[in-house]
Amino acid sequence: xxxxxxxxxxxxxxxxxxxxxxxxxxxxKVGKSWITDSVSFTQFDGExxxxxxxxxxxxxxxxxxxxxxxxxxxxxxxxxxVQDDKIVITGGDTNGVIKxxxxxxxxxIVSNPDSNFDVENAILYVNSKEIPIHTEAENSEENNDGEIxxxxxxxDNRYFLxxxxxxxxxxxxxxxxxTEVKAxxxxxxxxxxxxxxxxxxxxxxxxxxxxxxxxxxxxSTLNAGVETAFEDGxxxxxxxxxxPFQTAVTAFYGCDPTFDLEDDVKELYWYTLNEKNFxxxxxxxxMGIRKLIHFVMEAESFGxxxxxxxxxxxxxxxxxxxxxxxxxxxxxxxxxxxxxxHWYYETGHFDDEEYTWTGDDRCDRTDPWSWWEKDDxxxxxxxxxxVHNPKDGTITTYTVDTYPTANSTLSTSL
Numbered sequence: 001x002x003x004x005x006x007x008x009x010x011x012x013x014x015x016x017x018x019x020x021x022x023x024x025x026x027x028x029k030v031g032k033s034w035i036t037d038s039v040s041f042t043q044f045d046g047e048x049x050x051x052x053x054x055x056x057x058x059x060x061x062x063x064x065x066x067x068x069x070x071x072x073x074x075x076x077x078x079x080x081x082v083q084d085d086k087i088v089i090t091g092g093d094t095n096g097v098i099k100x101x102x103x104x105x106x107x108x109i110v111s112n113p114d115s116n117f118d119v120e121n122a123i124l125y126v127n128s129k130e131i132p133i134h135t136e137a138e139n140s141e142e143n144n145d146g147e148i149x150x151x152x153x154x155x156d157n158r159y160f161l162x163x164x165x166x167x168x169x170x171x172x173x174x175x176x177x178x179t180e181v182k183a184x185x186x187x188x189x190x191x192x193x194x195x196x197x198x199x200x201x202x203x204x205x206x207x208x209x210x211x212x213x214x215x216x217x218x219x220s221t222l223n224a225g226v227e228t229a230f231e232d233g234x235x236x237x238x239x240x241x242x243x244p245f246q247t248a249v250t251a252f253y254g255c256d257p258t259f260d261l262e263d264d265v266k267e268l269y270w271y272t273l274n275e276k277n278f279x280x281x282x283x284x285x286x287m288g289i290r291k292l293i294h295f296v297m298e299a300e301s302f303g304x305x306x307x308x309x310x311x312x313x314x315x316x317x318x319x320x321x322x323x324x325x326x327x328x329x330x331x332x333x334x335x336x337x338x339x340x341x342h343w344y345y346e347t348g349h350f351d352d353e354e355y356t357w358t359g360d361d362r363c364d365r366t367d368p369w370s371w372w373e374k375d376d377x378x379x380x381x382x383x384x385x386x387v388h389n390p391k392d393g394t395i396t397t398y399t400v401d402t403y404p405t406a407n408s409t410l411s412t413s414l
Contacts, residue, residue, distance in 0.1 A: 024056055024098075025049030025137030026124040028063075031107065039111050041073065044119060046089070046106045048098060051137040056098040056126065061089040063122045070110055070117045077106030101257045157269075159184065159282040161390045169279040173243070174225025176281065178353045181222045181244050183386040185212050186350070188285045190385050190403050195267045196289065199296045200310060205381050205400070207345060207372060212289075213355075214341030215314065216244040218333065222355050224281040234275055238320070242278050245288030249273055250320075252287060262294040282388075291317055298322040307369055311335070338368030345371055350383050 031043035050056045065087045072080060072087070079092035091097070095104040110117055124131040160172055176184075189196060189209055202208055213222070220226040222244055229240035229249065238259045241248045250259045252273035263270070268290040277283045295316030299309045304324055311334040316322030318333050336358060343349075343356045343363045356363055385398040398404070 022052040023129075023131060023135060023138040024059075024124070024126060025051065026061075026122075026131050026133060026135045028061075028119050028122050028133055041109055041111050043109050044107060046078070046108075048095075048104045048124065049137040050098045050102055050104070052101075057096065059091065059098070059124060059126045061122055061124050062086050063089070064118050066117070070112055073109040073111055075106070075108035077104065078108070080108060099257050157282050157286065158390050159280050159388050162276055164276075166275050166279060169276065170225055170227065172225075173279060173281055174223065176224045178222050178355050179351065180388075181216070181224050181281070182213065182351060183384075184224065184281050184285050184388075185209070185216060185244060186383060187385055187387055188282065188289060190400055192268060192286075192289065195293070199293045202372070204376060204378060206350070206379055207341075207376075209350060209383070210345035211310075211337070211341040211372065213344045213350070214337045214339070215292075217340045217356055218337045218358055219246040220244050221357055224284075227279070229278060234278075235273060243281055243284030243288065245285060245291075245317075247284050247288035247291055249278065251291040251294075252278070262291060264297055265290050265293050268293065288317075295322040299324070307373060310372070311338075311369075335365070335368040338372065339363045339365045342368065342371045 026048055028044050028046040031045040033040065033042045035041070046061070048056070048059065063086060065082065065085065067082055067084075072082065075089075077092075077094050079090050081088045081090075089106070089108075091104065091106075095106060098104045120133060122133045124133075124135075160169055164172070186209055189205070189212060193205065196208060197203055197205075200208055200211075216222050219241075220243070224244050226244075226246060227240075227242040228237075228246075229235070229242050231237075231240075234240075235249050235256060238250050238256070239248055249255045251262055253261075253263075253270045254273045255261070269286070270290070271277045271283050271287055292313055295313040296309055298316055299312035299322040302312070302323055302325075304312050304322070308324060311331065312322040312324050314334040314337055315327065315331070319327050321327070340356055340358070340360075340363060343360070347354070349355065381400045383400070385400060385403045387396045387398070388394075389396065
């Protein structure tokens with residue numbers, strides 16, 4: 001029974017879609033051999049090198065094996081299942097997930113490893129890809145960017161010139177008006193509306209925009225230049241953030257490999273972590289939305305449903321985990337965002353300099369989320385979609401219905 005369950009699990013894992021940007025290195029070598037009581041033993045040392053900037057999970061290794069002639073005598077850094085004609089090695093608790101830019105080592109001991117146990121035919125399986133033994137790790141950040149984002153909507157999505165230095169970018173972002181910050185958030189909402197409505201499960205664009213304004217109010221009081229990312233050195237602290245949503249570096253591709261990567265939002269472009277991407281208002285806002293969706297998915301993985309999906313996702317954005325049973329004190333953070341968003345929705349301050357703030361007594365906090373759950377008729381959204389051109393500073397204005405589909409051609413500014 002256990003064997004059948006294990007085989008089924010392997011088939012499921014084999015069929016799961018996992019984006020692996022480069023081929024991992026894979027090798028198994030003889031560590032040492034010895035004879036005890038006329039029985040020969042060999043220690044085999046295995047290594048999987050993950051040189052990519054995406055974590056490696058759901059991997060397994062198959063090696064031909066004759067259980068009538070060979071015996072296993074211990075293993076470490078892995079779990080081993082003996083089947084009829086092979087052994088199947090998985091990472092177990094130790095190496096089940098191989099983090100970014102790290103190497104996993106494992107080993108095992110086999111008695112009488114003659115021609116019946118041919119380790120030279122070992123195969124590593126990753127994302128339905130067969131990787132033979134003695135494979136060198138392949139790493140190309142340029143190729144990684146292209147593969148993880150292939151086919152996704154993308155335009156030259158930069159608010160300021162990339163040639164500006166970090167100090168200039170920060171000063172320019174800080175100097176943006178409330179109206180400009182609202183326009184940035186609305187543009188990103190419209191550009192990715194189909195994805196956002198799918199995960200937030202709300203078809204009322206004005207409500208989602210109001211929620212996003214409440215969220216940005218709670219994080220930065222609609223200031224595009226708020227940041228903490230350089231206090232300890234850029235990218236050192238996982239909580240470092242920038243822009244109206246205060247998006248942490250963990251949202252970005254290529255962040256510190258010790259952080260848990262948010263690589264599960266396949267529908268939205270994943271920007272590489274560098275200081276200029278981090279400080280640009282369009283990119284930091286885009287990545288904040290992507291990060292929120294990551295935590296929507298995490299909340300749902302805990303069995304959360306309904307309104308609590310949004311609340312737990314907001315909590316995850318702030319605390320790093322959307323588990324509803326952890327850090328319940330963060331509920332105040334989520335519900336304040338609900339109240340702030342309600343203020344924008346009721347007052348209609350979507351396209352002006354008016355704003356609220358955390359603790360503002362104009363906001364009704366008696367029932368922070370009733371407005372979000374009401375089955376209101378879908379309104380006509382007539383807020384202009386303004387797109388800033390970083391090259392000449394001009395603004396192009398669209399309606400929601402005339403906003404162009406993003407071009408999938410990659411820009412050199414990533």
